[in-house]
Amino acid sequence: MIVAVGVVLPELRIPVTPTFVITTAVATRDFQDVHHDRDQAVRRGSKDIFLNILTTTGLVQRYVTDWAGATAMVHRVAVRLGAPCYAYDTLVLTGQVTQVSSTGCVVAVVGRVAGGDHVTGQVEVGRLP
Amino acid sequence: MISGRVxxxxxxxxEFSKDSGRSELQLAVAAVRAALADAGLAPTDVDGLVTFTMDSTAEIALAREVGVGELRFFSQVGYGGGAACATVQQAALAISAGxxxxxxxxxALNERSGRRFGRVSRAISSAPTSSGVDNAWHYxxxxxxxxxxxAMVARRYQHVFGATGEDFxxxxxxxxxxxxxNPRAWFFERPITLADHQASxxxxxxLRLLDCCQESDGAVAVVVAGAEQAADLRQTPAVITAAAQGSGADQYIMTSYYRDNLTGLPELGVVGRQLWQQSGLxxxxxxxxxxxxxxxxxxLMQLEELGFCPPGEARHFIADGAIELGGRLPVNPHGGQLGEAYIHGMNGIVEAVRQVRGSSVNQVAGAGPVLVTAGTGVPTSGLLLAPRGSGKVGH
Amino acid sequence: MEDTVNAAAERIRAAGAGPARPARDPVNLPMIRNWLEAIGDRNPRYEQDGLAPPAMTQVWTMRGLHPAADPTDPLSAMSAVLDQAGFTSVVATNCEQTYHRYLRDGERVEVRSRLVDVSGPKRTALGEGWFVTTDSTWYVGAEAVASMTFRVLRFRPPGSVAATPASERTAAASDVLRPVVTRDTSFFWAGTAAGELRIQRCGRCGRLRHPPGPVCRQCGADRQDHLVARGTGEVFSFVVHRHPPVPGRRLPIVVALVELTEGVRMVGEVLGADPAQVRIGAAVRVDFVRVDAELTLPAWRLLP
Structure with missing residues (x-):
């Protein structure tokens, strides 16, 4: 793995099935109906069930640690949410190293769906002690 | 050279109040009339007027109301309270030059009942000037x-030198x-203890409330004339032994935060060096x-910048009451702007004149010179005043 | 309505952090495995070493399927107020989590939250709404292990009743004092709008300078360039401003003069900080406060 400003991370494509939306919601203990009940989600103005924020944070963390390896230690994850990531979307995560120091680096991550940027964020990562 | 000639x-x-009930122009007229009466001069004797750029009364408006006829010299000094002593310096320069x-x-200002300087000012923040651009970095x-x-500077000063809120x-x-x-003071007969300060x-x-000066309504005027003419007038002249303005390197208005240190007032250092050099004192x-x-x-920082004590040591300098009446260096016998009134430093010049004349309510004995400074944290100014013949004149 | 919301926000904010709320379960491997499986995270480290993935921190203290009403929780209390005012829908907009260390299997965490800011009403793509920002800190015993700044938009779905009359709409953003911007300084404000903290750099000698100006003080050149700051620095001095009011802000605020890693100093508000925790020398990182389309302010956040 090369760590230098400008290094681009391999793209990660996640087919966001209803199962994916629901199992991640439950695994993050988020039981709001818009994450598992399509009828309720539609009634509340959404076109389908959609990913919850804890999952998005988790996916951004996973995307960077997939690349950085098992000894990576994540210090910080900051995400800004945009378009919802609905069931049947494909979430495409891309990333690029924006800062490098002696102790780690910062990766800028973007997650896109058909409707636009679902998430933009930064992950600050170093090594496990 | 001004020294001794003006x-x-x-x-x-x-009067100093919280609500003058009069326009600032009316206040200015009253103060100027009182000053001329004190000097024994008539409005028609006046041929020059100087004020602050912050003053709302233009020289010509004042001249109309007071009955000053032709003006040959008029000037305004900038940078808020930093202008105070500089108004006298400008007068002295004009008189020395003939x-x-x-x-x-x-x-003159209705600073309490009118525009209060302590508030956040949208007008100052949005001024279409270089100062407005400067303000964009903090407002x-x-x-x-x-x-x-x-407070930003005070915190750093505490951090570097170990000064405390009690020292303030x-x-x-x-x-x-x-x-x-001082019966003229707003806080006449209302002293405080250090515990009162700490509880504010x-x-x-x-900074606590009692670290901040008052907000006041009122006006002050002083009459400046050549020393030869002064000898014929009613009052003991307060001879201008030295007068100076100063702005430091990388100077801003109240936010000179980008210099190496944040523990001094270099602009006042510029003033102090000139005062000592001009006077030989x-x-x-x-x-x-x-x-x-x-x-x-x-x-505290002024005491250091002017050389009364080394940098960072003002808290020791004042610890034993040195700046109180009876101390080594009584400071602000009238009560200052904390105790008497906030007239943008001009009431301090009046107190200095009274100390020279020997007529202050809190007179400090002796014939030595009296130092006055103007607003700090901004380009500033200072004066040394003395009775005729006192003090050494350099060069 | 707006005054009611603001008054409630001020009350809840002034109350500070709510009581610590313990996680239902200790950190445990079954939940970690469920999470890893659902998220698709194949990092073996967590199971091998009995560590929880950092992004799971918030999971431990989620309220579950049948959450009890919790009036002592600042976000719940604020949500109830906005719900009453007709802002019934919610969407998360920002989440920033900082992990001081990874949690270990068996540890019991608890969380304390406080309301940091409520701003609005604002027109958004979703409808008119209020942004509600909270800060949360997770503890194991007395040790803070993670913190989070979380912002949600509580909005009135379009077409719903009782839209606020325009006369009542005085967004706090309109009160923020706006910088005077000239040709010499516009690069800085374009930078903040783009999420960049820009420092002026002389196009000839490379000297860095803030605040910027048209002419280099070192070499006299008038060719100005800029670099994008790393966004880190240390508190050089700071003020806790309590009186008088500051337009567009709820007091107290902490304003710091920060010495950037690059060496120049810059003033900005320290967001989400307990005034008692701010120290000269504290490490900070830049953040950006978007006031509206024209203005984004640089600000600071304390680093743990």
Missing amino acids: AIVGVGET TARVVVCYR PMGLGTPAATV GRVAVAARRHAAT RWIAEP VPDDVRVAVLYDHFTPYV
């Missing part, structure tokens, strides 16, 4: 009051002790100091 020959004040014979310096970020801008408080206690015996509410930490010669006290930490 004098303050008359002083005038209105441009004018009698110049009145004035400042939008939430730093927009004089107290807060001083001792300045306020001294001022209020002096004001307590936070304004902008590390040294700090030890000074009998009384009238130091601009809008915020207590800047009084």
Whole structure:
């Protein structure tokens, strides 16, 4: 793995099935109906069930640690949410190293769906002690 | 060269209040009339007027109301309270140059009942000037009051030199002790203790309410004339032994935060060096100091910047009451702007003149020179005043 | 309505952090495995070493399927107020989590939250709404292990009743004092709008300077360039401003003069900080406060 400003991370494509939306919601203990009940989600103005924020944070963390390896230690994850990531979307995560120091680096991550940027964020990562 | 050739020959004040009930122009007229009466001069003797750029009364408006006819010299000095002593310097320069014979310096403000300087000012923040651009680096970020801008420096000063809130408080206690015996002071007969200071509410930490000067309504005027003419006038002249303005390197208005250190007032250092050089005096010669006290930490820093003590040691210098009446260097016997009134430093010049004349309510014995400074944290100014014949004149 | 919301926000904010709320379960491997499986995270480290993935921190203290009403929780209390005012829908907009260390299997965490800011009403693509920002800190015993700044938009779905009359709409943003911007300084404000903290750099000698100006003080050149700051620095001095009011802000605020890693100093508000925790020398990182389309302010956040 090369760590230098400008290094681009391999793209990660996640087919966001209803199962994916629901199992991640439950695994993050988020039981709001818009994450598992399509009828309720539609009634509340959404076109389908959609990913919850804890999952998005988790996916951004996973995307960077997939690349950085098992000894990576994540210090910080900051995400800004945009378009919802609905069931049947494909979430495409891309990333690029924006800062490098002696102790780690910062990766800028973007997650896109058909409707636009679902998430933009930064992950600050170093090594496990 | 100004030294010894020009004098303050008359002083005038209105009452100091929280609501004057009059326009600033009316206040200015009252103060100027009082100063001319004190000097024994008529309005028609005046041929020059100087004020602050912040003053709302233009020289021509004042001249119309007071009955001054033709003006040969008029000028306004910028940078808020930093202008105070500079108005007298400008008058002295004009008189020394033969441009004018009698110049009145004035400042009138309804600072409590009208526009309060302690508030955040949208007008200052959005001024379409280089100063407005300077303000863009702190007003939008939430730093927009004089107290807060001083607090930033005060915190650093505490951090570097170990000064405490109690050290700041001792300045306020001294001022209020002096004001307590000055009937003109707003805080006449209302001294405070260090405990009162420590119990007062936070304004902008590390500054408390009692670290901040008052807000006042009132006006002050002083009459400046050549020393030869002064000798024929009613009052003992307060001879201008030295007068100076100063701006430091990388100077901003209240936010000179980008210099190497944040623990001094270099602009006042520029003033101090000129005062000592022009007069041939040294700090030890000074009998009384009238130091601009809008915020207590800047009084400590002025003592250091002017050479009364080394940098960082003002808290030791004042610890034993040195700046109180009876101390080594009584500071602000009238109570200063903390105790008497906030007339943008001009009331301090009046007190200095009274100390020279020997007529202050809190007179400090002796014949030595009296030092006055103007607003700090901004380009500033200072004066050394003395009775005729006292003090050494350099060169 | 707006005054009611603001008054409630001020009350809840002034109350500070709510009581610590313990996680239902200790950190445990079954939940970690469920999470890893659902998220698709194949990092073996967590199971091998009995560590929880950092992004799970918030999971431990989620309220579950049947959450009890919790009036002592600042976000719940604020949500109830906005719900009453007709802002019934919610969407998360920002989440910034900082992990001081990874949690270990068996540890019991608890969380304390406080309301940091409520701003609005604002027109958004979703409808008119209020942004509600909270800060949360997770503890194991007395040790803070993670913290989070979380912002949600509580909005009135379009077409719903009782849209606020325009006369009542005085967004706090309109009160923020706006910088005077000239040709000499516009690069800085374009930078903040783009999420960049820009420092002026002389196009000839490379000297860095803030605040910027048209002419280099070192070499006299008038060719100005800029670099994008790393966004880190240390508190050089700071003020806790309590009086008088500051337009567009709820007091107290902490304003710091920060010495950037690059060496220049810059003033900005320290967001989400307990005034008692701010120290000269504290490490900070830049953040950006978007006031509106024209203005984004640089600000600071304390680094743990």
